[in-house]
Amino acid sequence: MIEKEHFQTQEHGENEALYGVSQETIRALEDALENADEARVERLIEPLHAADVAIVIEYLSPNLRHQLIEHLRPHFDPDILYYLNETVCEEVVEQLGTQEIAEAITGLKSDEAVAVIEDLDEQQQKEILDSIPAGERLILEEVLNYPEDSAARLMQREVVCVPSTWIVKETIDYIPREKNIPEKFYDLFVVDSNRIPLGGVPLSFLLRQSPSTKITDIMSTDIKRIPALMDTEEVALLFRKYGLVSAPVVDGKGRVIGMITIDDVVDVIEEAAEEDIMHLARVNESDFFEPLLSTSYSRIGWLMITLLNTLMAVTVISQFQHTIEKMVALAVLMPISAAMSGNAGMQVVTVTVRAIANRELGGSNMKRAIWKETFVGLINGVVFGAMMGSIAAFWFSDPALGMVLGCALILNMIWAAVGGAILPIVIDRMGMDPAISAGPFLTTTTDLLGFATFLGLASLFLV
Missing domain, CATH: 1.25.60.10 (MgtE N-terminal domain-like)
Structure with a gap:
C-alpha cells in the first residue's frame, strides 16, 4: 500500500x-x-x-x-x-x-x-x-x-487560400513567400476568383503529391463552411460531430473571411462547460478573482431569489401549523420528500440541459424522453417511497405515517422527473438559458409540492 x-x-x-x-x-x-x-x-x-x-x-x-x-x-x-x-x-x-x-x-x-x-x-x-x-x-x-x-469573433483572419487554377508546386512555393498566413495551420482552402471556397486540402496530403498535380484534383469538396454569425457553441458541435481540425468562415456572400481551428474550439468547449457549472451555482465565471465587495454584490441577487423560495416554502408549512402541533413526527420527516425530489429533479435537469446543448433532444424524440423520465421518476419514487415509508413506520411505530410519507415521495418524485424534463425545454423555447433558469424553477416547485403533499396527506388521513 x-x-x-x-x-x-x-x-x-x-x-x-x-x-x-x-x-x-x-x-x-x-x-x-x-x-x-x-x-x-x-x-x-x-x-x-x-x-x-x-x-x-x-x-x-x-x-x-x-x-x-x-x-x-x-x-x-x-x-x-x-x-x-x-x-x-x-x-x-x-x-x-x-x-x-x-x-x-x-x-x-x-x-x-x-x-x-x-x-x-x-x-x-x-x-x-x-x-x-x-x-x-x-x-x-x-x-x-x-x-x-459568433463564429466571426472566434476566427482568425489569417488563412491560406489558393486559386483553383494552381498546381501543387505553385501552392508549395507560395506558402513560404506569403507573409499574411497563420503561424500554424492544418488545411488550405481552394477558392474561386470571388474567394468562394470550393474545397480544402490537408497540408500533410499536399506535401505527398506530385508537383505538377492540379490542386483541384486533390482537394476535398466536402468541407464545412461556417457562417460568420453562427453561434460558437454550434461551431463546437460541428467540429465534434464531423471530427474537423479547421474550417473556413464565410460572410453573407459566401466569401472566405477567416478560419477556425480545433484549438479555438477547445476553448469554446471549456468556456461553455465552465459557464454551465457556474450558472448552476449562480456565480460569475470570474468570481474567484473579483474584489471582495464585487463578489459579495454579484452573489446577493441569486441569494435573494433563494430567500424568496424559502419564504414561499415556509408559507406553505405555516398553513399546516396545527397539523404539525398535533403530530410532531411530521416536522421530523417533512424535509425528506422535498430533499429527495429536489435532488432527483436536478439529475433530470442536468441530463436534459446537456441533451439540449448537444442537439440530442428534438421534436422526434422529445415525447419519448419525457415519458422515459416520468417512468424513471415513478420507479424511483416507488423504491424510495417504500424504503422511507418502512423506516418511518418502524421508527415511529405508525404504519399509516409510513404510507403517507411513501405516497408523498412517489407523487413528488414523479413531478420532479416530469418538471425536470419539461422545464428546460420550455425555457429553451422561450429563448432563455435553461442552465440558469431551470434549476431554481424546479427546486422551488419540488419544495412547495414536497411540503404540501406530505403535510396535506397527513392532514387528511392522520390528524
Missing part, C-alpha cells in the same frame, strides 16, 4: 510537470519577489510557457503580482494576456498602460487579439484600438462588430 501511494504521488508530480507550474515553483517565486531577488525571479520565469506565467500571475497576491508585472515589463510576452483571467487581465492592462498593451496586442494572432480586447471595458478597448496601427485596427474593429458569441 505504501509503495502504491508513493508511486501515485510520484506519478502526480511527473504529470504536473508536463502540463502546469508546480506549487514549489510558485512558492519559490513568491520568496524571490518578497526578497527583491530579480536574478532568481528571471531564472524561475524564463523556462515557463506563457500559459504557466499567467497561472503564476493569478496565484500571486496583488502586491507580488504588481512586482512580477514590473519585472516582466521590458520583455513582456503578449501571449500571457490571452491566457489570463478576465479580471486579472484588466489589472495587468491598467498597470502596463495603453501604449504597451497596444504593442503587445499587435504581436498576437488576430483571434487572440480579439479575445483579449473584447474582455476589457469599453474605455480600455477604445484607448487600445486608437493606439494600434490603422491597418490592424480596421481588422480588429471589423471582427469586434460581429455579435459576441
